[in-house]
Amino acid sequence: MKEKPLYLLLGFLALLLWLPLLQGQLKIVNSGTLSGMVAADSTTTQFTLERWLDGSFQQAVNEKAQVNTGFRPDFIRLRNQLDYTLFRKVNAQVVVGRNDNLFEQAYIDAYFGRDFAGSEAIQERVRTLRYVQDTLDKLGKTLVFIYAPNKARFMPENLPRQAYDETRTGPTNYDVYKKYGEAAGLRQIDFNAWFRDAGRKMKHPVYGRPGIHWTEYGALLAADSFRNFMNALPHRRFALPELIWNDAQEGVTSGPQGAEDDLGKLLNLIVPISDNTFFHPYLEVRSDDKQPKPAAIYIADSYMWMWSDIGIPQRLNSRYQFWSYFYDVWSSEWPDKKNIKDIDPMAEVMRSDWIVMLYTECNFARPGGDFPERAYAYFTGKK
């Protein structure tokens, strides 16, 4: 047998082995980056005899080698694509439901009540919120509690078969909050129920297959209902401007934007999950925008981001703050993110008109974080 072709084959395989190492060092081709977060690697690869002997040096080098391997994103995308196409298997913390609908486990757990916080704890929290609401009312401020929808509750028929077949037993945080909230007279808007009843009849999807959060369209419909609710409150101080979007473009649909495919991005596929039914409305600015608007604080989970991205608080409020999980703080008044510890939350409450709590049920273990207790302590003078 001629050896030349064999040397060519050997050379090609040698090149194949060398390429990831060369790419890792020289970055010859741009492989892009992978979506999603992984635990931060804080280990150092500094060599010491002690670290070599106890193996921590080798472990750190192994981890670094994994991350710095050339073409890593391409290898991972290819492997993910094969897994997904052939076996509907995902290599991310995402649950694949029926019809390519993606979920997060926490949302499914909340729907089945697996994270139930307990009736007494919920009742106590509702009582605290009611007290805070009454006190704020007396100060001319409005507290409203909004139940953001849950995709698992919105389309249980698309949950994975195993989860869907499970018999629901026991209460969920959502059911119990709703019950006690209504009984206590808490001012609340239930988008979970609204999405389930009316969301399916809308012209465009309020949830997309590759996302766990509402679509821009769904977020806009919810915002419109929120505006109507606030405008209908007795003793209202503000006439909120109408949210008008470009009906002319209705029927024009396209692929997901921003967070509409937040879970789809995590799959890191070569060919993303196809869904071209998204409607991206454009909010118009009306002349009545010049009327006085309330200053608001939104204490919310990740559902708030879509409202913020499509400009809801910017349209409805003179200024606003977004307290994400009562932890990070963004504001229309300063450019960078702050921590809740860097501000005086109750001072901010006292110079605001609205306190809006927007939470989906998978965050109902303690919606609002420490806010209800802090506010209660502030108003009662108790620590």
Add this chain to the structure above:
Amino acid sequence: MVFSSVVFVLYFLPLFFTVYYLVPGKWKNTAILLGSIIFYAWGAPRFIFVILGTTAVDFFLVQYMDRQQTAGRRKLLLFLSVCINLGLLVYFKYSNFFVDNVNVALKAMGMGTIPWLKLVLPIGISFYTFESLTYVVDVYRKVHAPLKKFWDYQLYILFFPKLIAGPIVRYHDIAGQVYDRSAYSGVEYRLRGLYRFFIGLGKKVLIANVLGSYADKAFTMPVQELGTMHAWLGALAYTFEIYFDFSGYSDMAIGLALMMGFRLPENFNNPYTAFSITDFWRRWHMTLGAWMRNYLYIPLGGNRTGNKGRLYFNLWIVFLASGLWHGAAWGFIIWGAYHGLFLVLERMFLQKGLQRLKQFAAVYTFFVVLIGWVFFRLEHWGPSVAYLRRMFSFNPGLIEGEPLFWTTLFIAGFFSCFTLLPYGQSLQDKVYNNPYSMRRHYILFAVTVCLFVLSVGTLLTSSFNPFIYFRF
């Protein structure tokens, strides 16, 4: 360092082989030795000194033994060397097993217990101890002269392809190749070695790991929650996992060695197609079987005892030792005794019945082996019996498994038994044994590229499991 890791495949492998092929012939053994030291020291830095020290003692002891003229002195030095090697193995591997069992007895007598020793098992100690013993015994038996240079002996022991998981290479099988590897040094063998390495990597990463993940869940879940079908699937998954894991590792070792011109012995030959347990042990971990035969069974008297009772006892002892070699737990000893029992039964009467079954005898073998793996996997009598009870409880329960698992199980089953099919054996020979045509090279080349991409992709994916982080 393990072969199925990113750091080995994408860093060590290209760097080592580039150095190996570039250095002149007289430096190649030095390159292998240095590579082997780095390879071992990466995973077991403390034990590299243990292994270097014991091999040094062994080397000079054996040279001294070889120079002795009297049989008595030779025997004494042989005894000394065997004691050192087995002593280390017993100390590192079996001390705590011994302490554990003594403590059970002491507790039963109402006495205080002995504290455990703080020991970490040196990687590969079972393999290199057995290889060291073959060196001592082969020189003692004058099968082969001792190696002339100390570093050549180090090379034989530390040779990284087979250092931590075999095949167990007997000294006289490889001694000549330390000095002359011209028989297998052409480009043809380098390519075939590379093909073999990636076939092994694919077996480990794409098949064994997937099945292992399923088996781990089945064997670690509370046994009362386990349905019959699930228990069987777990045992089946483990049966294929251990085969593809171990044979994959052997393939990688044989392939790597072949890339350097070494021809290592085969370690597996379709064991799940065996027609009896006797046949199974001619096909499973063949190098261990050969070692046990040559260095334990034959010295015990082998087949020539003239006394059937003694013969059966010898067989059983060998399998008890084999079980104990696999691990320091009663489950391994039971597993060895269990296989030994079937071997004896086959010698006594079962073999004739199995011959009448012809190919269907493979079902009997597979069943016996599968049951045996339960003891091997769970390592203890109680949990193993509880698991086996679930397997025979006839309470179907839920059948769990994702499409990837089922597909992999099917592929594993097919490739474990395909030599029973017409043309199966000839297809295997074409890949592993027969000379290659250019067309076959192209096919294996394409397969290798696919296995490389899939295996590396899998290794990298396993370390990247992202979660949503919605600007929190």
